[in-house]
Amino acid sequence: DAMVIQNPRYQVTQFGKPVTLSCSQTLNHNVMYWYQQKSSQAPKLLFHYYDKDFNNEADTPDNFQSRRPNTSFCFLDIRSPGLGDAAMYLCATSTRRGAGETQYFGPGTRLLVL
Amino acid sequence: AQKITQTQPGMFVQEKEAVTLDCTYDTSDPSYGLFWYKQPSSGEMIFLIYQGSYDQQNATEGRYSLNFQKARKSANLVISASQLGDSAMYFCAMRNPGANSKLTFGKGITLSVRP
Numbered sequence: 001d002a003m004v005i006q007n008p009r010y011q012v013t014q015f016g017k018p019v020t021l022s023c024s025q026t027l028n029h030n031v032m033y034w035y036q037q038k039s040s041q042a043p044k045l046l047f048h049y050y051d052k053d054f055n056n057e058a059d060t061p062d063n064f065q066s067r068r069p070n071t072s073f074c075f076l077d078i079r080s081p082g083l084g085d086a087a088m089y090l091c092a093t094s095t096r097r098g099a100g101e102t103q104y105f106g107p108g109t110r111l112l113v114l
Numbered sequence: 115a116q117k118i119t120q121t122q123p124g125m126f127v128q129e130k131e132a133v134t135l136d137c138t139y140d141t142s143d144p145s146y147g148l149f150w151y152k153q154p155s156s157g158e159m160i161f162l163i164y165q166g167s168y169d170q171q172n173a174t175e176g177r178y179s180l181n182f183q184k185a186r187k188s189a190n191l192v193i194s195a196s197q198l199g200d201s202a203m204y205f206c207a208m209r210n211p212g213a214n215s216k217l218t219f220g221k222g223i224t225l226s227v228r229p
Contacts, residue, residue, distance in 0.1 A: 042205060042219035043159070057216075088157050099147040099211040100166050105159035 003027070004106035006091050012112045013081050021076040021109045023091030029104075031097055032074040034066060035090040037108075043090055049074060050097060078111075086113045116141045118206050120220035127196045128228050134181070135191040135223050137206030147209045148189040149217070150180065154202040162204075165189055193225075201227045 005024045013019040023032065031050050035043035047056045049068040063085070065077040078085055088110050092103040117140040127133040139148065150162040165173045165180045173180040181190040193200055206220040 042221055045216050048216075090157075090159055092159070097212075097215050099143075099145050099209050099215060100164070101147070101209070101215075102149065102161055102164055103217055104161060105151075108157040108159075110157065 004091055004093055004104055006089075006106040006109050008109060009107060010110050010112070012114060013078075014114050015083065016080045019078050019081055019111070021078075021089050021091075021111070023074045023076070023106055024072050025091075025093045025106075026072070027093055027104065028071065029093035029095050030071075031094045031101075032068060033092040033094075033103060034064075034074070034076045035092065037088040037090055039087075046076070081111070081113045083113050086111055116143075116146075116208055116210055116218045118208050118218055118220035120206055120223050122223050124224040124226065126226050126228060127193075129198060130195055132192060132194045133196055133225065135193070135204050135206075135225065137189045137191065137220060139187050139189060139206075139208050141208065141210060143210045145211050148180070148182070149207045149209065150178070150189075150191045151205045151207060152200075152202045153205060153222070159205070163191065196227045198227050198229060201225060
C-alpha cells in the first residue's frame with residue numbers, strides 16, 4: 001500500500017543534542033510537509049518542500065531545518081533541542097499545492113527532550 | 115486571514131448512534147477546500163472527508179458525511195452508526211489556493227463513544 005512512513009516513532013534526546021527525524025513516502029507526491037503538534041493543540045506547519053523548492057513558515061525557529069535529498073525522503077533536523085521542542089512531529093504529503101489537494105499524514109514521531 | 119472554529123467541548127455519543135461535530139470557517143477566498151481528520155491516541159492524522167467550495171453535493175465517505183452550508187460558512191461532520199473505534203480527536207481544516215496554500219486547522223474536538 002502507498003503510504004507515508006516516519007522513523008522513529010519515538011525519539012528521546014538530550015537538551016541541546018542534535019536530532020534528525022525521518023519521513024519517507026511511496027505516494028510519489030511532489031509536496032512534503034513537516035508539522036509540530038504539542039499536546040492538546042492543532043498541528044502547526046513548520047515548512048514544506050514543493051519538489052526541491054523549500055518553503056519556510058515565517059515563525060519557524062532557525063533551530064529547525066529540513067532536507068529533501070530526493071522525492072521519497074524528507075528529514076527534519078533540530079539543531080539544539082530545547083525542552084519546549086518536545087512534541088509530536090507529523091510529516092504529510094500531497095500531490096500538489098492547492099485548495100483541493102488532500103494532505104496525507106504519517107504516523108508521527110513523538111520527541112521527548114530530557 | 116483564514117480561520118477555523120471548533121467550539122464544542124468534549125462530545126459523547128452512544129455506540130450505534132449518530133453524532134454531529136461542528137465546524138465553522140472564515141475566508142475571503144471564493145475557492146477553498148474543507149477537510150476533516152481523525153487523530154486517535156496513537157497520534158496518526160487520518161484523512162476522513164473533503165468538501166470543495168464549489169461542490170454542489172455534500173460529500174459522503176462511508177459512515178462520514180459533511181453537512182456543508184456555504185452561506186453559514188459551516189462544514190459539520192456527521193458520523194453515523196458510531197463505533198467504539200471512533201473515539202478520537204477530530205480536526206476540521208481548510209485550505210486556500212495559492213503557492214503557500216497551507217492547511218489551517220481548528221483546535222479539534224474530542225469524541226468519546228460509549229458502549
